[in-house]
Amino acid sequence: MALSVHLLLNRSDLSDLHSVGDRQFAVGWAPPRELLVPDFGIRVAANSRYLRAIGLSDEWTRALAHDGLVRGMTSSHAVHVTPRQPLPGLLAELLARYMSTRYRAEVPLLDIIHAVPASSNVIWQLNLTLSQRMRAGLPAGNDYKQAELWHRGEFYVLADDRWFLVDRFHSAHLEGELAGIPDITGELTLHPHVSLAHHADLLTRDMDLVFTTPSFARGSATAKRYREWPTCQAELTGIHQQNWPSAVAREPRFVYALATSRPGQLPFFSKVSLLHHIDRIQAGGFEVAFARQPIPSGNVPEPRNESLPVRDPK
Known part of the structure; x- marks a missing residue:
């Protein structure tokens, strides 16, 4: 049976307390919220993504991998574990993972707030x-x-x-990273596109996968499938060849079509989540770009207007 473990900010008169050094844990029902360390669960989870020795619940891995990242950043007061060692050892391990700096390599944006x-x-x-x-x-x-x-x-x-x-430093990093992603709205006007049933919302002749819905997780999930599932690659290549037989299929580029004119106008947590998923896509070796909604549908005859940015043809 899983235990709910909470790290406390200060000493309290609660029963069922366990101490590790000068830190105190409560096991079981949640104490008053003002007594809890607000980022305890997400930081433990970030250090435990590939390590199952302490029996960490899968909910935290899912929180890091999907849109739950932001919820985890703001409300993860506890972790849920199935103990595979005596309770004192488990609590010491949880505290060590919470204090560890290893998570910064995997989820650097956890330090932003x-x-x-x-x-x-x-x-x-x-x-x-x-x-x-x-x-x-x-x-x-x-x-x-x-x-x-x-x-x-x-x-x-x-x-x-x-x-x-x-945090000012990480906020500047966040804005700078998003500002460095190219805007290809003009380029998309040069490529006809078709709607997709799944994977993405649109596919262009130049093998751009365009996401127009607000769930940024769809992009990173599709990138993972494309890299790991031959069936996904074959399906997208087949759709591309069916619509544009003379065009050469290539590695897809992932395009987030935003309702705002630029990423800096998104709400703060949307920007945090967006960059998190961009990092996951780029880790798979894919290009990422932005476009503005609505996606232009006008086509121009060949040759292309080279005054607009175009994708490297190689």
Whole structure:
């Protein structure tokens, strides 16, 4: 039977506490939320993606691999394990993995936000500013469940009813990485495309896989299938040859078609999730590009207009 294990911020009078050094764990029902380390579960999971010795639940691996990444960043107060060793050893192992820096190599964006302590005065100020902006009809976020604000030169985001301070260095890295992805909206006007039943939303003559739906995980999942499943490669190649017999099939390029004019206009957590999946696609050796919605449908006769960016023909 799986145990729910929680790491506590401070000492408390709760029963069933276990100490490892100066850290305390609670096993079983969740203590009051303000006592919990908010990123405990996701950091343990990031260190345990390929290591099953402690019996970590698969839910955390799924959180790292799919859109649950952001939810894990903001609400993973616990991990669930099936103990394969005595409880003291298990808790020591969980603490060692939480404290480890290894996760930065696998999931570097986990360092981009830091939970604001519940007792901090800045929370009251942020909540007041948010309510004032919402009453005035000014942009701040979707609702009280998710928002983003600048306050005294720092950037804060609200998620899962908690405020998080965004690390400046990692925020700049996030924006810089997304700004470096090319926009090929003009190039797509030169290539006819067809709709796909699955894998992606559109396939172009130049073997671009275009994703127009807001789930960024579809792109990285398709990249994984294309690399690992010969049937996926054969299916996409067959669709391409059926529609454009004279065109040469090539490695696909993955194109995220965004409703905004540029990635920097996306909500903060959408940008975090988007870059996470871009990293996964690029790790498979694929190119990634952006386009703007709606996808242009006009075709121009050959030769191409070389004043527009075109994909390397090699």
